[in-house]
Amino acid sequence: MIVFDEFYHERSFNNGECDQCKSNNTSPAWCQTCDPPRTAQGWTSGNNGIDNYIKKIRYKTIKYDEFIEWIPFNRLKNIQKISGDLNIKFSAVWEDGIRLIFVNNRSRIPRCKVTLMTFFSSQINYADFLKNVEEYVQTANNCKLFGFTQNPSTNEYMIVFDYVRNSLNGLCSRCNRYNTSLAWCQTCDPPRISQGWTSGNKDIDDYIKRCHLKATSHEEVIEWIPFNKFKNIQLISEGNLDIGFLAVWIDGKRLVSKNDKEPIQSRMPSYTVTLKTFPGSHFDFLKNVSLKLVVFLKYIALSHSLSIIYYNSITLFLRLKNIYCQLIIVSYLELHKMNPPMNI
Ligand SMILES: [Zn+2]
Numbered sequence: 001m002i003v004f005d006e007f008y009h010e011r012s013f014n015n016g017e018c019d020q021c022k023s024n025n026t027s028p029a030w031c032q033t034c035d036p037p038r039t040a041q042g043w044t045s046g047n048n049g050i051d052n053y054i055k056k057i058r059y060k061t062i063k064y065d066e067f068i069e070w071i072p073f074n075r076l077k078n079i080q081k082i083s084g085d086l087n088i089k090f091s092a093v094w095e096d097g098i099r100l101i102f103v104n105n106r107s108r109i110p111r112c113k114v115t116l117m118t119f120f121s122s123q124i125n126y127a128d129f130l131k132n133v134e135e136y137v138q139t140a141n142n143c144k145l146f147g148f149t150q151n152p153s154t155n156e157y158m159i160v161f162d163y164v165r166n167s168l169n170g171l172c173s174r175c176n177r178y179n180t181s182l183a184w185c186q187t188c189d190p191p192r193i194s195q196g197w198t199s200g201n202k203d204i205d206d207y208i209k210r211c212h213l214k215a216t217s218h219e220e221v222i223e224w225i226p227f228n229k230f231k232n233i234q235l236i237s238e239g240n241l242d243i244g245f246l247a248v249w250i251d252g253k254r255l256v257s258k259n260d261k262e263p264i265q266s267r268m269p270s271y272t273v274t275l276k277t278f279p280g281s282h283f284d285f286l287k288n289v290s291l292k293l294v295v296f297l298k299y300i301a302l303s304h305s306l307s308i309i310y311y312n313s314i315t316l317f318l319r320l321k322n323i324y325c326q327l328i329i330v331s332y333l334e335l336h337k338m339n340p341p342m343n344i
């Protein structure tokens with residue numbers, strides 16, 4: 001009687017031979033029988049919970065370049081904060097570098113740039129940290145996780161990852177890697193757009209910056225729009241609770257265009273938009289924005305059965321209702337300075 005091993009059907013001559021069991025590998029340079037137990041040895045994070053979690057994931061890993069690892073903090077150099085007030089992101093250079101298969105052999109790209117992130121709600125508690133990791137990896141579909149690390153001076157746990165990159169998205173002029181979406185680099189663009197402007201109000205600035213952290217493309221960036229960037233403002237509706245205007249936005253909405261086949265960040269100038277005010281303080285203003293997001297998302301969830309909605313709610317909303325949200329953002333300070341607003 002012939003007994004087939006569990007991964008018999010995955011084994012192929014083209015993947016090379018496993019040096020331990022001498023069978024064909026199940027994927028290039030990776031034997032699903034021998035490698036998971038092998039890679040579970042010879043390292044520790046210093047915490048059993050984290051070690052077990054990494055080992056559990058490894059048993060499900062089917063490729064060499066997909067398995068995650070414990071990365072000692074001293075292998076990460078040149079760490080710089082790039083964004084975030086809650087979940088803080090840093091860029092860093094990983095000395096050992098990401099794994100890749102090169103001509104059927106295991107290899108790495110040493111000294112490559114990666115992103116680190118702490119979770120606001122689980123900086124030093126490993127169990128909460130792992131819960132956050134699960135959530136993040138499931139919902140952030142543009143995230144390629146490499147592993148975890150811990151800052152020994154603060155005990156903060158961090159994930160180490162990069163965003164999925166594609167040559168069709170063009171090259172990022174800042175880090176010189178392919179972009180993560182059309183003309184947009186998820187490492188370099190969010191921190192860049194969060195600088196060099198202010199609404200004059202810290203709460204509003206923070207709200208917009210939090211949205212920036214979740215933006216994954218140039219088109220879905222919301223921004224603070226100085227009031228003098230609007231012209232031809234006309235009153236179109238006046239309800240009990242809010243007032244609407246029509247206006248021409250001089251800079252216009254963001255879009256991606258092509259320059260010599262390379263996608264570039266661009267705009268559609270003199271774009272007609274709607275402005276809307278909410279009564280009350282700026283705190284009410286932000287509350288109103290959130291409330292409308294929830295109602296809107298429920299509607300979308302019902303009509304499209306989208307499962308990613310709750311985690312990524314603001315991003316999704318902005319993607320679908322880009323202009324609307326940009327305009328809500330503009331309304332608070334500037335329009336309420338007008339007294340009464342319809343005299344514009
Ligand atoms: Zn083997």
Ligand SMILES: [Zn+2]
Binds near residue numbers: 175
């Ligand atoms: Zn970049």
